Amino acid sequence: AKILSRHLSVIPMRARKTTDFFKGVPMVHFESRPPGASYPATWRAASIVTGWIAFILALPFMGAIALLVRLTSRGPAIFSQERIGCEGKTFTMYKFRTMYDQADEMRELLDEFNEAGGALFKIRNDPRVTPVGRFLRRFSLDELPQLYNVARGDMVWVGPRPLPSRDFGKYEHQWQYGRLSGMPGLTCFWQISGRSDMDFTSMCLLDIYYLRNRNWIMDMSILLRTFWAVIFAKGAY
Numbered sequence: 001a002k003i004l005s006r007h008l009s010v011i012p013m014r015a016r017k018t019t020d021f022f023k024g025v026p027m028v029h030f031e032s033r034p035p036g037a038s039y040p041a042t043w044r045a046a047s048i049v050t051g052w053i054a055f056i057l058a059l060p061f062m063g064a065i066a067l068l069v070r071l072t073s074r075g076p077a078i079f080s081q082e083r084i085g086c087e088g089k090t091f092t093m094y095k096f097r098t099m100y101d102q103a104d105e106m107r108e109l110l111d112e113f114n115e116a117g118g119a120l121f122k123i124r125n126d127p128r129v130t131p132v133g134r135f136l137r138r139f140s141l142d143e144l145p146q147l148y149n150v151a152r153g154d155m156v157w158v159g160p161r162p163l164p165s166r167d168f169g170k171y172e173h174q175w176q177y178g179r180l181s182g183m184p185g186l187t188c189f190w191q192i193s194g195r196s197d198m199d200f201t202s203m204c205l206l207d208i209y210y211l212r213n214r215n216w217i218m219d220m221s222i223l224l225r226t227f228w229a230v231i232f233a234k235g236a237y
Contacts (some may be wrong), residue, residue: 006222024174035214043219044183047157053149063097065136072132078145081167083162090165094145099126140230146186158219159185160207171174172200175218179207182214192225 066077079097082090129137136142148156155162162184171177189206190198199208210218 023036039214040182043158043214044153044156047150049151050157050170051147051152055147055151058144058147062096065141065144068132069096073097073100073130082165083184084165084168084180085154085162086180086182088168088180091149091162093149093154093162096133096136096142096145098130098136098142099128100130143186150186154184156183156185158187158210158214158222159183160188161185161190161203175208176201176204179204179211182211187222187226188233189222192222192229 069077075097077097079099080092081094081095083093085091133142146155150157159182160179190203190212193202193206212224
């Protein structure tokens, strides 16, 4: 596949191959090593089994977080939202609520401040986020309810992060929809490459690179690196 060289830094060095030009624009060709035909199904099955184990073990801790959220701001402890998964199928994704109640109604007023572009919405110092929510986001604790999504088979441990269904039509280029060709995940390449600092185009490039090259070693590596990115709050806001 070929990509604009200005986004090259997000693709691992070992994947780079040759550089050429298209209408004066520098392009880079990178190699793909497609996973075996059975890998996606095997990875999903492994994610479901380990997802249930992790979900059950995390329940006491999640209960404490839920209580903290409820006691410090109005609204439910759990936030649910329709997300786009593999091949455009929708599912309900769960998170701890990190924003004030009715925050969705303020979204359109903040669109002009979006720092990520495209279908990804990220702004620093989002006024909708509660003090407790800011702490949960810093260490990705708000994502813990998604262990239930993994256990149910809606998601896997590693895969493209699912975006809200309302943003489905905001993809800027047709090739970006390629990130929907695999199961959505709890974490992926962009989670270990800057998290909130990543723009939408770079995120799509990493997602597509992952889907074309995924294997057990890559998935385990991403999971381990995600742990360190979360511990040190790398790129989170």
